[in-house]
Amino acid sequence: VSPAKxxxxxxxxxxxxxAEPRWLxxxxxxxWLPLVHLVTLLPQRLDRQLRNDxxxxxxxxxxxxxxxxxxxxxxxxxxxxDYTAMSPSRLSHAVDALEDRGWVRRCAGxxxxxxxxxxxxAAGRRELERIAPAHVAEVRQxxxxxxxxxxIAHLARIxxxxxxxxxxx
Amino acid sequence: VSPAKxxxxxxxxxxxxxAEPRWLxxxxxxxWLPLVHLVTLLPQRLDRQLRNDxxxxxxxxxxxxxxxxxxxxxxxxxxxxDYTAMSPSRLSHAVDALEDRGWVRRCAGxxxxxxxxxxxxAAGRRELERIAPAHVAEVRQxxxxxxxxxxIAHLARIxxxxxxxxxxx
DNA sequence: CAAGATTGAATGATCAATCTTT
DNA sequence: AAAGATTGATCATTCAATCTTG
Numbered sequence: 001v002s003p004a005k006x007x008x009x010x011x012x013x014x015x016x017x018x019a020e021p022r023w024l025x026x027x028x029x030x031x032w033l034p035l036v037h038l039v040t041l042l043p044q045r046l047d048r049q050l051r052n053d054x055x056x057x058x059x060x061x062x063x064x065x066x067x068x069x070x071x072x073x074x075x076x077x078x079x080x081x082d083y084t085a086m087s088p089s090r091l092s093h094a095v096d097a098l099e100d101r102g103w104v105r106r107c108a109g110x111x112x113x114x115x116x117x118x119x120x121x122a123a124g125r126r127e128l129e130r131i132a133p134a135h136v137a138e139v140r141q142x143x144x145x146x147x148x149x150x151x152i153a154h155l156a157r158i159x160x161x162x163x164x165x166x167x168x169x
Numbered sequence: 170v171s172p173a174k175x176x177x178x179x180x181x182x183x184x185x186x187x188a189e190p191r192w193l194x195x196x197x198x199x200x201w202l203p204l205v206h207l208v209t210l211l212p213q214r215l216d217r218q219l220r221n222d223x224x225x226x227x228x229x230x231x232x233x234x235x236x237x238x239x240x241x242x243x244x245x246x247x248x249x250x251d252y253t254a255m256s257p258s259r260l261s262h263a264v265d266a267l268e269d270r271g272w273v274r275r276c277a278g279x280x281x282x283x284x285x286x287x288x289x290x291a292a293g294r295r296e297l298e299r300i301a302p303a304h305v306a307e308v309r310q311x312x313x314x315x316x317x318x319x320x321i322a323h324l325a326r327i328x329x330x331x332x333x334x335x336x337x338x
Numbered sequence: 339c340a341a342g343a344t345t346g347a348a349t350g351a352t353c354a355a356t357c358t359t360t
Numbered sequence: 361a362a363a364g365a366t367t368g369a370t371c372a373t374t375c376a377a378t379c380t381t382g
Binding site: 001002003004018021022023024027028030031032034035036037038039040041042043044045059062064065068069083084085086087102103125128129132133135137138139140141142143144145146147149151152153154155159160161162163164165166167 | 171172173187190191192193196197199200201203204205206207208209210211212213214227228231233234237238253254255256295297298301302304305306307308309310311312313314315316318320321322323324325327328329330331332333334335336
């Protein structure tokens, strides 16, 4: 994360400039490096399996899954964006693509004309049921097969805090 | 991750088909959902800060940082791909872009004509030193400010295992 | 033929600007 | 003016194919 230093950042006695940044400690690096690799590799692997099996990436899968779990199989765009951690723009493009495939359909909100509802179609539901088993198997093989119950509990305690922190702005 | 079920997947007594997949338990879901959000949001946030400050994403930053830490400030493409968890193709494109900016330069390997070395230029080094403080501050604010020493130790123990698991194939 | 690396085409994501409704 | 959502342009990433050297 930090550039290799040329010489110790010795400063004049009177120092108005910015303080030397607090670089990561070696204990922090021991968590940071694998975390960076994980956030790079895991989405890649999930995408690849789904793309081979279903022709869609993990983001698109999440949309189908969230709709499937929702009452009436429909959600507002803003809710979907929240649940999938996607930006409004990304979600809008993604729903376009899923609509082209016939797996979701947009319809206008009933109370507020600004909101758009996205509903899972019957074909979308069938597609999800078709591809879900292979996906959950992949998730098991990539992630949970390598974690003890304690590990899982640790992650369930730690990760939500990081998400809330990363979510800020 | 799983589709909402219509009816219990009751099967005939004689069952040749694939077994009902082992869906995630609620304890697993409590780790999985924030993990998915984290791998979506964290790269996004890191990218945004770096892009605003330096005009490059986090992947490009990693290349500069890895080169800066290497002996002679140079690495083979395959090593760089390993250290940054990038595919050879992605790395090649990224090095193109960094070369255009004048921050790295390619040169042929000395022993094996197949290998390409990428070296950090003086301008690249200066740029890295310029942008590193703001980046490390971002990493602290987004991640480490929210973790106890114990949390960090847990992650340093758990995450490498997940990376090795995700890295397989 | 395998290893190391690159290329171009196609897809996906991001940003800024925009539109409509409240 | 703010909330909800979309659009189009630009850039990044992926995949498959390719090229060169060992």
